[in-house]
Structures are given as C-alpha cells and as structure tokens.
Amino acid sequence: MPEITYREAVRDCLAEAMRSDPDVFLMGEDIAEMGGSMGVTHGLVDEFGKERVRNTPISEAAIAGAGVGAAIQGMRPVVEIMYQDFITLSMEQIVLQAAKHRYMSGGQIKVPLTVRTQGGAGWSPGAQHAEQLEGWLCHVPGLKVAFPSTPEDARGLLWSSIYDDNTVVFFEHRTLYPIKAEVSDTLEPIEFGKARVHREGSDVTIVAIGRLVHVALRVAEQAAEEGISVEIVDPRTLLPLDEDSIVNSVMKTNRCVVTHEAVTRMGFGAEIAAIVQEKAFDYLDAPIERVGSRFTPIPFAPVMEEYVIPHEEDLMAAVKRTVARG
Amino acid sequence: MKLEEATRLSGETLLSFLEEMLLIRRFEEKVEERFRAGDLSGFLHVALGQEAVAVGVCRTLETDDVIASTHRAHHHCLAKGMTANALMAELYGKVEGCSGGYGGSMHLYDLANGNLGANAVVGGGLPGIVGAALAFKMRRQPRVAVAFFGDGATNTGSFHESLNLGQLWTVPAVFVCENNHYAESTPSRDHMPIADLTRRAEAFGMRSIVVDGQDVEAVHAAATEAVAHARAGNGPVFLLANTYRLTGHYVGDPQVYRPKGEQRDLRATQDPIPRLRELLGVDEDSWSALETKVAATVEASVEFAKNGTDRLPEDALLNVYA
Numbered sequence: 001m002p003e004i005t006y007r008e009a010v011r012d013c014l015a016e017a018m019r020s021d022p023d024v025f026l027m028g029e030d031i032a033e034m035g036g037s038m039g040v041t042h043g044l045v046d047e048f049g050k051e052r053v054r055n056t057p058i059s060e061a062a063i064a065g066a067g068v069g070a071a072i073q074g075m076r077p078v079v080e081i082m083y084q085d086f087i088t089l090s091m092e093q094i095v096l097q098a099a100k101h102r103y104m105s106g107g108q109i110k111v112p113l114t115v116r117t118q119g120g121a122g123w124s125p126g127a128q129h130a131e132q133l134e135g136w137l138c139h140v141p142g143l144k145v146a147f148p149s150t151p152e153d154a155r156g157l158l159w160s161s162i163y164d165d166n167t168v169v170f171f172e173h174r175t176l177y178p179i180k181a182e183v184s185d186t187l188e189p190i191e192f193g194k195a196r197v198h199r200e201g202s203d204v205t206i207v208a209i210g211r212l213v214h215v216a217l218r219v220a221e222q223a224a225e226e227g228i229s230v231e232i233v234d235p236r237t238l239l240p241l242d243e244d245s246i247v248n249s250v251m252k253t254n255r256c257v258v259t260h261e262a263v264t265r266m267g268f269g270a271e272i273a274a275i276v277q278e279k280a281f282d283y284l285d286a287p288i289e290r291v292g293s294r295f296t297p298i299p300f301a302p303v304m305e306e307y308v309i310p311h312e313e314d315l316m317a318a319v320k321r322t323v324a325r326g
Numbered sequence: 327m328k329l330e331e332a333t334r335l336s337g338e339t340l341l342s343f344l345e346e347m348l349l350i351r352r353f354e355e356k357v358e359e360r361f362r363a364g365d366l367s368g369f370l371h372v373a374l375g376q377e378a379v380a381v382g383v384c385r386t387l388e389t390d391d392v393i394a395s396t397h398r399a400h401h402h403c404l405a406k407g408m409t410a411n412a413l414m415a416e417l418y419g420k421v422e423g424c425s426g427g428y429g430g431s432m433h434l435y436d437l438a439n440g441n442l443g444a445n446a447v448v449g450g451g452l453p454g455i456v457g458a459a460l461a462f463k464m465r466r467q468p469r470v471a472v473a474f475f476g477d478g479a480t481n482t483g484s485f486h487e488s489l490n491l492g493q494l495w496t497v498p499a500v501f502v503c504e505n506n507h508y509a510e511s512t513p514s515r516d517h518m519p520i521a522d523l524t525r526r527a528e529a530f531g532m533r534s535i536v537v538d539g540q541d542v543e544a545v546h547a548a549a550t551e552a553v554a555h556a557r558a559g560n561g562p563v564f565l566l567a568n569t570y571r572l573t574g575h576y577v578g579d580p581q582v583y584r585p586k587g588e589q590r591d592l593r594a595t596q597d598p599i600p601r602l603r604e605l606l607g608v609d610e611d612s613w614s615a616l617e618t619k620v621a622a623t624v625e626a627s628v629e630f631a632k633n634g635t636d637r638l639p640e641d642a643l644l645n646v647y648a
C-alpha cells in the first residue's frame with residue numbers, strides 16, 4: 001500500500017475526479033501556478049489547464065456563488081476558500097443559497113458543490129487566520145460537513161463530496177497536510193455518516209475530529225501506560241453524523257470525552273454531548289467532558305496561542321477526571 | 327492632474343522622507359532576517375518597494391486623521407508615527423508591542439497616532455474607513471479617514487460597497503490603492519478585466535488621481551490634493567498609486583509565479599529609494615551617515631523587542647470584551 005501525505009491525498013482525489021469527469025473543475029485564489037496557499041493543488045494546472053483550474057479574484061462571495069450556479073447547471077465544481085476565516089465572506093451564498101435552493105424549490109434543484117477550506121491555529125498567524133468554524137456550518141440544514149483527519153479519509157471523503165448531490169463544506173486542517181499514512185492502492189470512496197474507530201478501548205470514549213484525532217491517539221498511548229483503555233471515534237463527517245457508532249462506543253466504555261480545536265462553547269462537541277446523554281444516559285458513569293479552545297479569539301503571541309488551543313495535557317486531564325469518577 | 331506649485335517640497339523635507347523610507351526598508355529587511363533566523367512567528371508580509379506610497383500619503387495627514395491598513399502594514403505604521411520599537415516588539419509578541427502581543431504583524435494598532443489597525447482580511451478595512459469618515463462628518467470635525475489597500479482588494483465586495491456608500495454620503499475619505507500589480511501570485515491582468523483601476527471609482531462618480539508610487543514627491547503632492555478635497559467636504563477621492571512589490575508576497579515566498587528576472591529588473595529600475603537619493607544628490611558621506619542612523623534605530627528596536635516583557639499564557643483571557 002502506498003504512503004501519501006494528507007495534502008497529496010486531497011490532490012490525488014481532485015486529479016482523479018478531473019481526469020474521469022469533465023464536469024469537475026476547480027476555482028479559488030492562487031490555486032493555479034502557486035498551487036494554492038497550502039500547495040494542495042500544486043501541478044494540477046499543468047495537467048488540466050487554466051480552464052479547469054481557475055485562479056479567481058479575491059471575491060469569496062462570488063467564488064462560492066459561482067460554484068452554486070455552476071453546480072445547479074449540473075457541473076461538479078470544487079471551490080477553495082483559502083482560509084476558513086474567509087468563509088465568513090461566502091456565508092450568504094453557502095448558507096442562504098447553496099443550502100436552501102433544493103428545499104425552497106420543493107426538491108427540484110440539486111447543488112452538487114464542494115467547498116474546500118482549511119485552517120487551524122498553532123502557527124501564530126493571529127486572530128483572523130486561525131479559527132475553526134466547522135460548528136457554524138453544522139448548524140445549517142441543507143449542508144453537509146466533512147472534516148477528515150487522515151490521508152485515506154481525506155481522499156475517500158473528498159470523492160464522496162464531489163459526487164454528493166448536495167453542497168459539502170470540506171474542512172482540512174493546516175497542520176495535517178504533511179502527515180503521511182498508508183492508503184489503499186486505488187481510491188475508495190468513503191460513505192458519509194460513517195465514523196472511523198481509530199482505536200478500540202474499554203474505559204473511555206474520545207470523540208475527536210481533525211487535528212485532535214492525532215492528539216487523542218497520543219493521549220491514548222500515554223493513558224494505556226497508566227492502565228486506562230481509550231477508544232477513539234472520529235465521526236469524519238459531522239453532518240450527517242454517525243450517532244450510532246458514538247453511542248454504541250459510550251455504551252461500552254461508559255465514559256465520554258469530546259474534543260475539537262474550535263471553541264468549546266456552542267461547539268460541535270456540545271451536540272455530541274447532548275446526543276450521548278439522550279441516548280446513553282443510563283450507561284454514563286461520569287459527566288461528559290468537552291476539550292476545545294478557550295472562548296477567546298486566537299491571540300498572536302505564541303505563549304497565549306498555546307494556552308488557548310487544546311493540547312495533549314488538556315485531553316489527558318479530562319480523560320483522567322472522567323475515569324476517576326468510578 | 328495639475329498639481330499646485332505650493333505643494334513642492336523643500337530639500338530638507340524630502341531628505342526627511344528619504345530617511346523615513348530608508349528606515350522602513352531596513353526595518354523590513356531586518357524582519358525578513360529575524361524571521362529566517364526563527365525569532366519571529368506567524369505570517370509576515372513586508373513592503374519592500376512600497377515605501378514611497380506610505381510616506382508620501384501619511385506625511386500629508388494630521389495626527390488625528392486616521393488610516394486603516396492591510397496585511398502588508400509595517401510601512402503604513404511607521405509612516406503614521408508608530409515607533410520601530412513598538413512595531414518590532416509586537417512582532418516578537420511582547421507586552422510593549424503596539425497591540426500588546428495580541429495582534430502580530432497583520433493586526434497592528436496605534437490609536438494615538440490615528441492608526442485604526444492593520445487587517446488580515448483583504449478589503450476588510452474599507453467599510454470602517456467610511457464609518458470613521460461618517461463620524462467625522464456628523465460631528466463636524468475637520469478630519470480625514472484614509473484606507474490603504476492593494477489592487478487585489480478592488481475585487482472584493484467590501485471595496486465596491488464602500489466606495490459607493492462613501493461617495494453617496496460624501497464622507498471625508500481617501501481610498502489609497504497601492505497597485506503593486508500582484509495579488510499574492512496572481513498578476514492584475516489575471517484578476518481583473520480592466521487595466522485602468524480608476525474606472526472602478528468613476529463608476530461611483532468618485533474623483534480619482536493617479537500617481538507614480540515610486541516617486542515620493544509626486545505621491546505627496548497627489549495625496550495633499552486628495553486629502554484637501556476630502557477635508558473640504560467635497561467627498562472621497564480614489565488615489566491610485568502605481569507601485570511595485572520588490573520581494574515575495576510573504577516572507578519565504580518562492581515566487582514561482584514571477585517571470586524570471588522580473589524582480590531583479592524591478593529592483594534596478596523601480597526602487598523609490600535610490601531614485602530619491604539621486605534627485606537630492608545625496609553624496610556618499612551623507613548617505614552612510616543616514617544608513618548608520620537608520621541601522622541604529624532598527625538594531626535598537628530588535629534589542630528593545632528581545633528585552634521586552636513576555637505575555638503570561640492566561641493573559642489570553644483578557645480583552646475579549648470591553
């Protein structure tokens with residue numbers, strides 16, 4: 001099995017889709033010669049040309065909206081919003097147009113658009129380049145939201161996003177681009193709404209997304225040394241959500257910690273906690289813990305940024321508190 | 327555009343412009359050096375080549391006139407009166423920094439000098455400048471609000487909405503477009519269908535002035551006229567300064583998108599600093615005295631920053647709400 005990076009996984013999927021389907025094309029700022037600000041689309045313009053790898057002006061509303069329009073015509077555009085912070089500028093087109101045309105038309109319209117974006121803290125860019133906004137999009141009926149944490153999942157979920165007849169907002173985490181892992185020889189589409197259990201365990205379930213999956217894996221190793229057996233469930237798609245896998249895991253371990261990099265308050269983890277208490281209340285031996293960023297914008301100075309975003313120690317402490325409840 | 331004779335500057339004033347431009351240049355080079363050395367974190371955009379625009383415009387402004395800057399902000403900050411110490415300390419994330427270590431290179435504030443902040447959102451500063459100018463107008467204050475932005479920013483909705491509203495309400499604003507011919511990797515011809523950006527202002531009935539942004543005297547004259555127009559209550563002006571970015575988009579940019587030799591050629595022909603030096607006939611001795619003076623300021627700012635006070639981690643919880 002070949003080993004590829006998360007960045008290559010996204011690129012390979014885009015290339016394969018464009019090779020086999022003339023309806024797939026890309027739009028985004030600096031995605032052609034420069035390959036996007038994260039180098040994800042590097043080289044694609046050489047193979048597919050500028051007609052299908054379209055550099056856009058700095059016009060986030062129009063980028064998303066042109067994607068919506070082309071998608072309604074039956075194309076399968078993949079647009080890139082350079083930093084997810086700037087998806088705020090595309091929100092009207094995504095939230096009020098893409099997410100609602102099908103419903104408002106009484107089921108006549110399909111919007112098979114994929115909006116790729118990336119972000120995340122940990123490199124001190126300051127408050128306007130480091131937020132995690134997946135929770136905002138999960139609040140919108142009509143959208144789907146994916147957030148892969150591994151190369152295999154990035155490749156397979158992106159394929160499914162492109163071929164979904166709904167708009168998918170596809171989150172990539174900046175710090176994951178260089179991670180390398182084995183992938184299957186050929187691209188395997190991954191069905192939405194199916195969690196991946198990264199590690200089985202019996203004492204506590206960690207539900208983690210994005211970068212925090214990798215933090216959770218390290219925490220699980222440490223915890224094992226201290227005799228705590230951790231199960232890690234990565235939903236991979238936040239909308240639709242594989243509630244069964246999460247609930248079944250908690251029914252087995254009787255404890256649950258939810259973690260993501262976005263601020264904890266009103267975050268995706270709050271929804272997981274609500275679902276778990278609703279469906280597995282009698283199985284819980286401890287309150288559900290949430291580990292995420294503190295409720296501040298992301299500060300610049302590295303010592304403060306470190307303090308705001310969640311790390312291994314924070315997750316480990318939550319795991320131990322949960323287990324200590326008996 | 328015919329410019330008033332009265333705006334011609336004395337040699338002494340121009341020499342002070344030269345010093346300021348050289349300070350910006352050496353400061354930016356130091357930033358590049360310190361970033362490469364691993365001292366500085368985050369995301370840095372320097373303004374090598376665009377010094378004359380910042381100095382020429384800001385030198386026409388009063389302290390209580392305000393500016394909004396961009397992701398490429400160091401030159402505006404220094405030109406609007408921020409000390410090199412406060413700027414460098416911010417880049418080092420220190421308490422003594424202009425934003426107390428909360429902001430970083432793309433979020434530099436200096437309210438005492440009328441600097442409403444750098445902005446990491448392209449086009450993000452323009453609407454606020456319309457609002458600041460509106461406040462001045464409503465309070466009958468003779469103040470002017472100035473937005474700096476790049477050619478790339480003229481493709482944002484914020485740009486078009488701001489120019490429209492600013493003109494509709496005839497607020498005392500000046501919109502300074504630093505047309506460096508690139509938005510990141512994308513040359514202007516690939517991001518806009520027209521070559522003449524003043525046509526965008528014309529669409530709103532706004533007056534525009536075009537100026538060679540590598541000629542600080544011309545920039546100053548044009549800005550003087552634009553600011554006077556706005557201050558007199560005649561509405562906003564679109565000031566288009568044609569300039570060049572003599573380096574990458576960000577520090578570390580491999581610039582794969584630049585035609586070979588372009589940067590070298592631009593450095594040889596479009597550098598505003600040797601141009602002003604030549605105009606003023608600054609001899610070797612005076613030049614090296616200037617270099618020494620500027621280098622001392624820059625070195626001192628690095629020392630100041632390094633010896634600054636580190637933030638406590640939990641300081642992150644402060645300042646979220648007023």
Ligand SMILES: Cc1ncc(C[n+]2csc(CCOP(=O)(O)OP(=O)(O)O)c2C)c(N)n1
Binds near residue numbers: 506
């Ligand atoms: C709304 C928004 N979209 C994208 C970006 C990413 N980005 C940062 S600078 C830049 C190019 C800006 O070009 P221009 O306005 O011409 O300014 P210059 O960099 O040339 O000074 C882009 C696309 C951003 N910061 N904000």
